[in-house]
Amino acid sequence: MSENPTPNKDLNLRQGKTSSRVIEHFVAPLEETPLAAIDNVDETSAPLSLWADAWRNLRKQPLFIISVLLILVVFVVAIFPQFFAHVSPSSCSLADSAEGARPGHPLGFTLQGCDVYSRVIYGTRASLTVGIFTTIGVLIIGGIMGALAGYYGGWLDIILARLGDVFFALPLILGAIVINQLPSFRDNRSVWTVVVALVIFGWPQIARITRGAVIENRNADFVTASKALGLSRFAALLRHVLPNSLAPIIVVASISLGTFIVAEATLSFLGIGLPPTDISWGNDIANAQPQVRNNPGVLLWPAVALSITVLSFIMLGDALRDALDPKARKR
Amino acid sequence: MSNYETGMIGNNPAKQSDDTPLLVLKDLAITFETSTGPVEAVRKADLTIMPGETVAIVGESGSGKSTTALAAIGLLPSNGRVSAGQVIFDGEDITHASEKRIVELRGSSIGMVPQDPMSNLNPVWKIGFQVKETLKANGLAGSNHKERVTEVLTEAGLPDAAARAKQYPHEFSGGMRQRALIAIGLACRPRLLIADEPTSALDVTVQRQILDHLDSMTTELGTAVLLITHDLGLAAERAEKLVVMYKGRVVESGPALEILRNPRHPYTQRLVNSAPSLASRRLQSQKAKDALAAAAENLGAPAETARHAPSSLAKPVLPKDSGKGDTFLEIKNLTKVFKLRGALGKSSDFKAVDNVSLSVKRGTTMAIVGESGSGKSTVAQMALSLLAPTEGSILFDGVEVNTLKGKDLFNFRRRVQPIFQDPYGSLDPMFNIYRTIEEPLKIHKIGNAKSREKKVRELLDQVSMPSSSMSRYPNELSGGQRQRIAIARALALNPDVIICDEAVSALDVLVQAQVLNLLNELQEELGLTYLFITHDLAVVRQIADHVTVMQTGKVVEASSTDEVFNNPKQRYTQDLLNAIPGATLLV
Numbered sequence: 001m002s003e004n005p006t007p008n009k010d011l012n013l014r015q016g017k018t019s020s021r022v023i024e025h026f027v028a029p030l031e032e033t034p035l036a037a038i039d040n041v042d043e044t045s046a047p048l049s050l051w052a053d054a055w056r057n058l059r060k061q062p063l064f065i066i067s068v069l070l071i072l073v074v075f076v077v078a079i080f081p082q083f084f085a086h087v088s089p090s091s092c093s094l095a096d097s098a099e100g101a102r103p104g105h106p107l108g109f110t111l112q113g114c115d116v117y118s119r120v121i122y123g124t125r126a127s128l129t130v131g132i133f134t135t136i137g138v139l140i141i142g143g144i145m146g147a148l149a150g151y152y153g154g155w156l157d158i159i160l161a162r163l164g165d166v167f168f169a170l171p172l173i174l175g176a177i178v179i180n181q182l183p184s185f186r187d188n189r190s191v192w193t194v195v196v197a198l199v200i201f202g203w204p205q206i207a208r209i210t211r212g213a214v215i216e217n218r219n220a221d222f223v224t225a226s227k228a229l230g231l232s233r234f235a236a237l238l239r240h241v242l243p244n245s246l247a248p249i250i251v252v253a254s255i256s257l258g259t260f261i262v263a264e265a266t267l268s269f270l271g272i273g274l275p276p277t278d279i280s281w282g283n284d285i286a287n288a289q290p291q292v293r294n295n296p297g298v299l300l301w302p303a304v305a306l307s308i309t310v311l312s313f314i315m316l317g318d319a320l321r322d323a324l325d326p327k328a329r330k331r
Numbered sequence: 332m333s334n335y336e337t338g339m340i341g342n343n344p345a346k347q348s349d350d351t352p353l354l355v356l357k358d359l360a361i362t363f364e365t366s367t368g369p370v371e372a373v374r375k376a377d378l379t380i381m382p383g384e385t386v387a388i389v390g391e392s393g394s395g396k397s398t399t400a401l402a403a404i405g406l407l408p409s410n411g412r413v414s415a416g417q418v419i420f421d422g423e424d425i426t427h428a429s430e431k432r433i434v435e436l437r438g439s440s441i442g443m444v445p446q447d448p449m450s451n452l453n454p455v456w457k458i459g460f461q462v463k464e465t466l467k468a469n470g471l472a473g474s475n476h477k478e479r480v481t482e483v484l485t486e487a488g489l490p491d492a493a494a495r496a497k498q499y500p501h502e503f504s505g506g507m508r509q510r511a512l513i514a515i516g517l518a519c520r521p522r523l524l525i526a527d528e529p530t531s532a533l534d535v536t537v538q539r540q541i542l543d544h545l546d547s548m549t550t551e552l553g554t555a556v557l558l559i560t561h562d563l564g565l566a567a568e569r570a571e572k573l574v575v576m577y578k579g580r581v582v583e584s585g586p587a588l589e590i591l592r593n594p595r596h597p598y599t600q601r602l603v604n605s606a607p608s609l610a611s612r613r614l615q616s617q618k619a620k621d622a623l624a625a626a627a628e629n630l631g632a633p634a635e636t637a638r639h640a641p642s643s644l645a646k647p648v649l650p651k652d653s654g655k656g657d658t659f660l661e662i663k664n665l666t667k668v669f670k671l672r673g674a675l676g677k678s679s680d681f682k683a684v685d686n687v688s689l690s691v692k693r694g695t696t697m698a699i700v701g702e703s704g705s706g707k708s709t710v711a712q713m714a715l716s717l718l719a720p721t722e723g724s725i726l727f728d729g730v731e732v733n734t735l736k737g738k739d740l741f742n743f744r745r746r747v748q749p750i751f752q753d754p755y756g757s758l759d760p761m762f763n764i765y766r767t768i769e770e771p772l773k774i775h776k777i778g779n780a781k782s783r784e785k786k787v788r789e790l791l792d793q794v795s796m797p798s799s800s801m802s803r804y805p806n807e808l809s810g811g812q813r814q815r816i817a818i819a820r821a822l823a824l825n826p827d828v829i830i831c832d833e834a835v836s837a838l839d840v841l842v843q844a845q846v847l848n849l850l851n852e853l854q855e856e857l858g859l860t861y862l863f864i865t866h867d868l869a870v871v872r873q874i875a876d877h878v879t880v881m882q883t884g885k886v887v888e889a890s891s892t893d894e895v896f897n898n899p900k901q902r903y904t905q906d907l908l909n910a911i912p913g914a915t916l917l918v
Contacts, residue, residue, distance in 0.1 A: 230741045
């Protein structure tokens with residue numbers, strides 16, 4: 001597909017066009033159009049890194065403010081439950097079985113006579129622990145796998161990507177059910193067995209996101225420049241590629257933190273998550289099942305706590321996505 | 332659309348009165364609503380286009396030239412509006428005309444050729460369909476639309492138009508897509524064609540052909556053209572009238588050649604002085620100029636000889652300088668073959684660089700010139716040892732670069748540094764300026780924190796950036812400033828050779844001139860050797876001592892800059908030189 005060759009007629013020089021009409025030569029008055037020195041640096045405003053810029057956007061967003069406040073409350077409750085509930089969640093008395101609300105016990109009692117309010121407060125810690133540690137585990141494993149696969153490519157990418165696909169193909173809950181049936185897991189049930197099960201099936205998602213972000217950045221000119229400066233390939237990954245790939249990973253991590261909390265509740269509800277002796281929202285929801293019709297509050301309150309926690313993490317993820325989106329970045 | 336109007340516009344442009352202006356913009360102001368409040372992008376812009384006339388708006392990026400033109404056909408982005416003034420098309424005030432009326436005018440009375448041929452054709456429709464769409468939208472399709480489509484495409488200079496109309500945009504080269512867009516723009520015989528940087532994305536020779544064709548077509552049809560461009564030379568060559576815009580204001584307007592020869596506004600003067608296509612000789616550093624003046628005074632020697640044999644007092648006494656004139660970087664029979672993946676696992680070979688040899692002397696600038704796909708950047712990558720050649724050798728200061736390993740390669744990196752084209756991509760957005768420039772010193776473990784900070788300040792000073800910019804981030808700087816930071820980073824290790832890969836191509840003319848001057852001063856001061864990769868012959872003239880012209884991976888011509896410009900041996904080189912817009916206007 002070649003262009004039409006222009007005939008080589010024009011070695012005679014092009015002289016531009018002149019018009020037969022009279023064209024006025026207008027010059028703007030100088031005082032109205034002052035010349036700025038070319039390319040001056042604005043030295044007045046404070047320097048703004050990408051993170052500082054994102055923060056400036058974020059702190060004006062109601063979605064962000066609400067979700068952060070909610071998450072703060074959830075954290076404080078998880079760390080210091082005794083400040084919020086003065087009744088022990090495990091001192092239950094059958095005399096109070098299925099009693100309604102009364103002073104000091106605002107949400108009534110379960111069938112076993114335990115204080116519902118206190119159980120909801122004390123259940124926060126288990127859920128949050130599972131959510132946070134699963135997310136950390138997933139970030140470490142998925143992040144490393146994804147970054148190596150994306151950065152080095154080739155056969156390493158093929159192997160790691162297929163490995164991820166194998167785990168991705170198994171539904172998280174189904175996989176966790178199987179894992180928790182293994183003798184070593186079944187006999188030592190605790191928060192940590194749940195975390196391990198969720199990490200094993202949760203990492204491919206972060207790996208995919210990391211891989212994509214790393215591929216996008218690995219051929220950037222600033223990476224090539226750093227190689228030409230003598231930086232080793234691996235150091236360039238750590239110093240330039242990964243920091244520039246963080247934004248989408250942070251967004252996905254904060255959203256999946258919410259979903260891991262749901263997954264914990266689901267497993268506990270099914271009786272294969274936390275041991276029944278642990279206080280957790282999932283266990284409480286499971287125990288409230290038989291009473292749904294005559295005492296729905298017992299089921300309602302742990303479910304509400306669970307929803308608010310999960311919702312606030314997902315809202316946080318949405319707000320972060322708006323602030324860190326690379327496309328919104330370009331101005 | 333009334334038939335009366337269509338008929339008249341379509342067939343008899345000559346009948347129109349020659350004295351009423353076709354388009355008048357009166358005191359136009361355009362305001363954009365942004366998150367930080369309203370911004371006035373254009374203020375008090377005046378513009379008159381007579382029927383059949385070509386008018387060019389010239390300005391750098393952000394000067395409001397495209398915005399002004401888009402306002403004329405009501406295509407401002409949704410947050411922009413005409414806040415004052417009038418748009419008068421053929422005697423009719425269309426400033427606040429209804430959407431319906433504007434749509435009527437578009438295509439049939441005012442055509443448009445957009446900037447980027449790569450993204451302005453819809454990839455899922457055939458070219459013919461996209462031309463037909465325009466005809467249909469303006470009620471001109473009729474029963475014989477197929478012939479009409481072919482006719483329009485043929486007029487735009489597409490060979491074998493009937494067959495081409497059945498192809499998709501991805502089967503077209505950039506130049507052919509631009510021709511298709513011109514065909515669409517002129518399909519309904521508009522009386523005014525707005526061409527927004529119609530050829531900026533194309534190679535010079537293709538640009539030349541397209542503009543020549545556009546010229547003859549619009550002359551034939553009597554179409555007035557509003558040409559928007561950043562290239563003063565191109566504007567002066569193609570238009571009768573120039574409008575120079577700066578920061579949303581019209582600073583000067585008038586007959587093209589007069590403005591070029593006798594610019595009155597200081598901005599226009601600066602623009603004319605900086606336009607590379609109008610420059611006729613190599614830049615000289617301040618030192619060389621002083622020496623020249625001194626030599627002329629003392630000896631009465633002609634300026635030319637003094638330039639070629641700089642007197643010893645002009646030279647700073649630097650150890651690096653002692654070897655000036657030796658061959659420093661030598662490329663011998665360099666070949667690079669890429670394997671292209673084909674269908675069914677078959678792969679074919681693609682020779683990106685084919686038996687290229689060149690040698691660069693210490694302290695001089697060698698330019699490699701070529702159009703896209705000529706393999707010039709691949710040569711740069713191999714010279715930087717970022718890409719292994721398939722065959723051939725690269726000798727740097729007498730040492731073979733390809734076989735360098737470990738410590739030797741690390742030391743080689745210290746002596747050869749790149750500067751890249753895209754000032755937005757070559758700085759890590761997460762690093763502030765201080766960390767960016769300090770990085771090479773850190774990697775090579777030079778000095779301690781304190782001495783490094785001192786060095787960074789020195790480097791910033793060398794590229795004329797204030798040291799207060801140290802804490803800034805790349806997103807806060809303009810393109811030219813970023814490029815200067817990239818130069819400072821490249822200089823941090825006191826390299827001998829700097830490889831500039833299209834280092835000034837993405838910059839506005841004034842900033843480009845500034846960066847070129849800076850590079851030139853630094854060469855004089857530090858005795859640097861440059862390998863300068865570019866597609867722009869005009870820039871070559873300003874910075875290079877020797878030129879290698881490449882075409883499809885092969886060296887076509889290699890000689891000194893003066894020789895190539897004054898006496899090009901090869902047809903291809905002549906074509907390239909001829910294609911520099913405006914080159915012949917000021918001589």
